[in-house]
Amino acid sequence: MTLHAELRVSRADFSLELDLTLEPGEVVALLGPNGAGKTTALRALAGLVESSSRIEHNGSSWDGLPAEKRPIGVVFQDYLLFAHMTALDNVAFGLRARGTRKAEANTIALRWLDQVGLAEFARAKPRTLSGGQAQRVALARALATSPELLLLDEPLAALDASTRLRVRSELGRHLQNYPGHTLLVTHDPLDAMVLADRLVILEDGRVVQQGTPRDVVRQPRTDYVAHLVGLNFYRGVASGTEVRLEDGGTFTIAEPAEGPVHVVFPPSAVSLFPSKPAGSPRNTWPAMVSGIEQHAHTTRVDLDGSPAVLADITTATMAELRLQPGTTLWASLKATEIHTYPR
Template sequence: MSLRAHVVVRRGALLVDVELAVADGEVLAVLGPNGAGKSTVLRVLAGLLAPDGGRVTVGDDVWDAEDRHVPAHERSLGMVFQDHLLFPHLSTTDNVAFGLRTRGVRKAEARTAAARWLARVGLDGFGDRRPTQLSGGQAQRAALARALVVDPRLLLLDEPLSALDARTRLTVRAELRRHLAEFAGCTVLVSHDPVDAMALADRVLVVEDGRVVQEGTPAEVARMPRTDYVARLVGLSLLPGVGRGRSVELDCGGAVAVAEDAQGPVFVAVRPGTVALYLARPDGSPRNVWPATLVAATPHGSTVRCDLDGEVPLTADVTATAFAELGLQPGTRVWASVKASEVAVYPR
């Protein structure tokens, strides 16, 4: 493993004690609820916060130890923040070139490298614009170029997609996946969104109350949640299939209508809260409606989590009141409906 870290930080009543390891070319997603300690871990890795204990190494280089703390500007890393944090007074080119300039690269050489990276992230011709003249997606692409232009050994992504609208998020997520696949260093992604983790990460680390509660591939974590938070986090239904335009033919035999054009092998992800249940087929002609059988029902906070079996196996969350009014129980035949706009689809 290129990155090895044992992060120990006391934040008030919370003791963060997290160990992680990431290989070159690997993407690790750190997931957890607000206040769990995941941002603290990221700040330590970035050199923005000195830990109270533990050790951080990248290859043979020691960044943090009992008697050593390498500051952020001396670490071989790139970082992308939720709100991109581009310098408003600089052009897009100079924003991307900034890291190279701080490392002593001549201005002309740095701007040339920045222009190459802007072209790679689809911003060729946008170099003279200020950040306020860029869309949210364009600004985040520029922030990614700024992080990667320095050829870092470690790339840190702090909720890089959460500030984007749904349509832009799908596009930027796909582009980010491509760039991460080409990145030779190790990547740590902090996110609260399981779809981002499923789409981008090779492994997932779940942190609660400052401790690692589960680790594994996204599929392993989704299949065997170990805490209530993990169960809610990965409670989405993830269905493999083949995109045929605005429809995905599922490997299990059903089909799902989607709002975005999809081609080739894809995953369809459906959140439990977007699944509506009816005792009779709903009126009109919804694009996604399937017969199903309720096979299990589990109280889940203020809702009841319903596991459904059918041509499209799903999980639905309904309120306790609706569950009672519908007279649901294991074995009940229902109709499940999901709006195409609520279905997430991304490449396998």
């Protein structure tokens, strides 16, 4: 059954207005900058914050229900396992709190530990578990009560990079088999792209964009979303194959367009030269290096110009150009690399 939520939370300096629809088996990722309202939304769904929200599922209303009466499971960022309990007792806790007899609760808990690959750690205390193991215990605890709604609050944030890759894959497998509704709160675009069926982007307590990961990546609607998916992003007005940008500069595009448009292209599409290049690129302009950031196998260069632009270059190109803040050079971009769409 579809879950409908109209989340309304007001505080002195912030208000959240978020309408959510979650389908059975669907994973929805809620993303946004710090302070956008992601955790507030999760806490409103869980009944952990005072709100005037309306939540309906399967013909029944959750309005006014305390957290312990809502059919939800929660995996917190720091997992919040009970340190004095074994892994088995942690997973059985929710069942026991709902009145399940100890023997039955332990049987169900052990089955869930086995399902997440931790049956042999049933008697282990949380302090002896790795971060990935603790995350899986927390997930098993959340799922053991057969919740209708699973809330994941930055579930991979506490893991190191190598563990995160493996646990993300395991979490994805479990979510594929979970028949209920899942809301994933995260700031990591890769977690969202890999795990979610649909993305909802929040800024200042309001939805600014939503859609499938593919749709959001192809057509970001705000600067935050463009940064999230790693694209250069501009607003402009198109006339034929020319786009005049709001913040200065023009682009020549391959496909004619008319009227207000968004303009995007990846930093890898930008080429840098010590002097004005000759030849095929239809967009060339002078720029000055304002920042340099080393990534795994590339260097990201922040360039001031008209327009300002981000460029990803190889280490060899970095060495050849001998770039440093203040270096002046030329940027070029092929028209065929530019994607435009209506605002």
